[in-house]
Amino acid sequence: MTNTAQGDLLLKNINAQAPFPISFADLEQAAAEKLAAGPFGYIRSGAGGEQTLRNNRAAFERYSIVPRFLNDVSTIDTSIELFGKTYPTPLLFAPVGMNGMAHDKGELAVVEAAHHLRIPYIQSTVSTYSLEEVAHAAPDATKWFQLYWSTNEDIAYSMAARAEAAGFEAIVLTVDTVMLGWREEDVRNQFSPLKLGYAKGNYINDPVFMATLPDHSFESYVQGVLQNIFHPTLSWENIRELKRRTNLPILLKGILHPEDAKLAIANGIDGIIVSNHGGRQLDGVVGSLDALPAIVEAVNGQVPIILDSGVYRGMDALKALALGADAVTIGRPFVYGLALAGQEGVEKVMTNLYDELKVSIALAGATSVKALRNITLVKNDRTDVK
Numbered sequence: 349m350t351n352t353a354q355g356d357l358l359l360k361n362i363n364a365q366a367p368f369p370i371s372f373a374d375l376e377q378a379a380a381e382k383l384a385a386g387p388f389g390y391i392r393s394g395a396g397g398e399q400t401l402r403n404n405r406a407a408f409e410r411y412s413i414v415p416r417f418l419n420d421v422s423t424i425d426t427s428i429e430l431f432g433k434t435y436p437t438p439l440l441f442a443p444v445g446m447n448g449m450a451h452d453k454g455e456l457a458v459v460e461a462a463h464h465l466r467i468p469y470i471q472s473t474v475s476t477y478s479l480e481e482v483a484h485a486a487p488d489a490t491k492w493f494q495l496y497w498s499t500n501e502d503i504a505y506s507m508a509a510r511a512e513a514a515g516f517e518a519i520v521l522t523v524d525t526v527m528l529g530w531r532e533e534d535v536r537n538q539f540s541p542l543k544l545g546y547a548k549g550n551y552i553n554d555p556v557f558m559a560t561l562p563d564h565s566f567e568s569y570v571q572g573v574l575q576n577i578f579h580p581t582l583s584w585e586n587i588r589e590l591k592r593r594t595n596l597p598i599l600l601k602g603i604l605h606p607e608d609a610k611l612a613i614a615n616g617i618d619g620i621i622v623s624n625h626g627g628r629q630l631d632g633v634v635g636s637l638d639a640l641p642a643i644v645e646a647v648n649g650q651v652p653i654i655l656d657s658g659v660y661r662g663m664d665a666l667k668a669l670a671l672g673a674d675a676v677t678i679g680r681p682f683v684y685g686l687a688l689a690g691q692e693g694v695e696k697v698m699t700n701l702y703d704e705l706k707v708s709i710a711l712a713g714a715t716s717v718k719a720l721r722n723i724t725l726v727k728n729d730r731t732d733v734k
């Protein structure tokens with residue numbers, strides 16, 4: 349990072365004509381003004397009384413960095429390696445469903461941003477556009493597929509096979525959403541995105557799913573999705589079978605307990621995403637950053653660990669990386685960027701997070717993502733620095 353490049357980070361925002369919101373609070377406020385109450389409430393809210401949502405932020409606030417100085421930090425290497433490929437930044441896109449409710453171009457805008465930024469894009473099962481449409485929009489982007497299991501297992505296998513055929517490079521199986529969390533905001537707003545057709549993309553393009561419907565009417569599609577999307581019987585045996593049926597690496601998303609991380613490895617899983625779904629599933633759950641250290645210890649470097657839930661600043665990413673995550677994924681911030689300015693908004697949000705992360709690595713006294721592991725962190729209830 350040269351001095352000029354570093355000075356540019358703030359200047360480019362100061363010179364911008366209509367300042368784009370920078371902090372998470374400002375982004376959320378701007379999205380609230382732009383979107384209707386239903387979609388905004390769906391994106392913003394957490395489950396139940398939103399304790400998990402608060403726990404995520406509290407966990408980041410609890411840690412402080414003890415920086416080191418007089419270490420040449422003129423060159424900062426923010427690159428990371430995952431599954432044999434190198435990426436310029438440890439900030440990836442979390443899988444977020446139904447992007448059509450934020451912007452007409454939905455997932456197409458996000459995958460184009462991912463391609464431009466050269467970071468992996470994780471497409472949700474419940475996306476507005478299909479796997480094939482997303483692959484067509486950005487054939488050269490690195491794309492992973494987030495799979496929601498299905499009560500009819502053949503639909504899950506069919507979607508995994510379609511992802512592989514369309515050039516997706518990994519499967520992210522979400523394990524914390526076997527049924528939908530208790531989301532009071534959606535009940536208040538009488539908002540059901542599935543019933544509004546925002547999740548059509550992958551279902552209406554799936555021959556196995558379509559063959560289960562009595563006809564091709566919209567009502568049959570909605571009933572079909574509702575019958576299949578909730579999958580409370582999901583078990584380790586399903587995961588072993590999925591592993592037998594795909595050549596792609598499989599990551600489990602939603603792991604919070606170190607024993608589940610160990611079981612994941614014992615069952616041949618290739619990566620772990622420490623996440624509480626951004627506080628949208630079980631309320632009263634440990635903040636994802638608080639769950640990270642025990643999982644890092646249990647995994648002991650055997651597979652990559654990615655963290656999400658509450659990463660709203662470059663500094664949050666730094667703390668997760670310093671505690672042992674290999675990368676972090678970003679959820680709501682990019683969705684707000686998408687709502688505000690499509691692909692450009694997504695890129696602005698990710699670039700601002702990146703710029704803050706890069707400056708923070710240098711100011712903490714490290715020169716690379718890897719070197720962050722040597723940075724001292726203290727919990728705020730402890731004041732002793734070793």
Ligand SMILES: Cc1cc2nc3c(=O)[nH]c(=O)nc-3n(C[C@H](O)[C@H](O)[C@H](O)COP(=O)(O)O)c2cc1C
Nearest residue numbers: 391442443444445472522625626656657658679680
């Ligand atoms: C509107 C919305 C939709 C989401 N849809 C999915 C999804 O389809 N699949 C999934 O695994 N996670 C989904 N998530 C959870 C994200 O992948 C991620 O875990 C979460 O957003 C991280 O928290 P953050 O928003 O605080 O960054 C969704 C999150 C939001 C906000």
Ligand SMILES: CCCCCCC(=O)C(=O)O
Nearest residue numbers: 445474525527528577628
């Ligand atoms: C049981 C799956 C419903 C999909 C909801 C999408 C999602 O993960 C979220 O809203 O969060």
